[in-house]
Amino acid sequence: MKSLAELAAIREKMQDKVIIRENHGNLRIVVGMATCGITAGARPVLNAFVEGITKEGLTEKATVVQTGCIGLCQYEPVVEIYNGDEKVTYVKVTAEKVGRIIEEHIKNGKVVTEYTIGAETK
Amino acid sequence: MKELSLNILDIAMNSVKAGAKNVSLILNESENEFSFSVTDDGCGMTEEFLKRVTDPFCTTRTTRKVGMGIPFLKLIAEQTGGHISITSRAESEYPDSHGTTTTAYFNKNHIDCLPLGDIVSTVFTLIQGSPNIDFEFKHIFEGRGEVSLSTKALREVLGDVGLDCPEVALWIKEYLEEQYSEVKKYKI
Numbered sequence: 001m002k003s004l005a006e007l008a009a010i011r012e013k014m015q016d017k018v019i020i021r022e023n024h025g026n027l028r029i030v031v032g033m034a035t036c037g038i039t040a041g042a043r044p045v046l047n048a049f050v051e052g053i054t055k056e057g058l059t060e061k062a063t064v065v066q067t068g069c070i071g072l073c074q075y076e077p078v079v080e081i082y083n084g085d086e087k088v089t090y091v092k093v094t095a096e097k098v099g100r101i102i103e104e105h106i107k108n109g110k111v112v113t114e115y116t117i118g119a120e121t122k
Numbered sequence: 123m124k125e126l127s128l129n130i131l132d133i134a135m136n137s138v139k140a141g142a143k144n145v146s147l148i149l150n151e152s153e154n155e156f157s158f159s160v161t162d163d164g165c166g167m168t169e170e171f172l173k174r175v176t177d178p179f180c181t182t183r184t185t186r187k188v189g190m191g192i193p194f195l196k197l198i199a200e201q202t203g204g205h206i207s208i209t210s211r212a213e214s215e216y217p218d219s220h221g222t223t224t225t226a227y228f229n230k231n232h233i234d235c236l237p238l239g240d241i242v243s244t245v246f247t248l249i250q251g252s253p254n255i256d257f258e259f260k261h262i263f264e265g266r267g268e269v270s271l272s273t274k275a276l277r278e279v280l281g282d283v284g285l286d287c288p289e290v291a292l293w294i295k296e297y298l299e300e301q302y303s304e305v306k307k308y309k310i
Contacts, residue, residue, distance in 0.1 A: 066251035
């Protein structure tokens, strides 16, 4: 069974890392979680990002955050990845697509062009 | 939406947007009935807004002029012979005791009742997205036990490590999943 003692151990481990994370974490993964996003399947997408990032040990490189409706409801689930001022918009994202986005974009800095809004609206 | 848990997430997001500091999610399940309520201490709604809130053309969103969250909830409750109830006190009128409670009742065995779905993901998503809000989650299975989680209690253990720290968020998920598998052992 999970116990609060386990949580205390996570705290110990994390405390040293908190400062590092605030300075780094230069990639921001933003998932739209308004009614339109949720209906289109944003919840499993968000979950897949958090799990994938943690499993791959990328928590210091990227942070996952949520936002409301960004006005592209027909393309939901929409995920925007910010690197400083640069932004890549992925549309109609599924939990299956998340694996490749993490592997190619987050890990290796290579945009998965075929999942972007540019490819979708062509 | 194909799962009740997605509607619960959507309704709870309204509490987040209303600037709540505390949100409680209570699910109650008996042999024939299922209900859930979301209570918050957010900015609330005026009586006039509350009257129009089930109208799809009533919304606070700024990107377009329709809001489907509450109308969806009303539809899926009523299609099982159930109903919804919303009470609210606006901050402008009740500066010390404002907030909203939204409750939906379902006849669980009605053919049109949606499955609850992945409620653990809903709780996970809420905490991950709003690590500074205190969530109280309880799923009561009448006569069988309950699943519960209070972020206040977790915060005491975590100190200054945030609830959105991915390792913590995943721990919360597993913690809830374990409780669910315990309750399900005692099926009547």
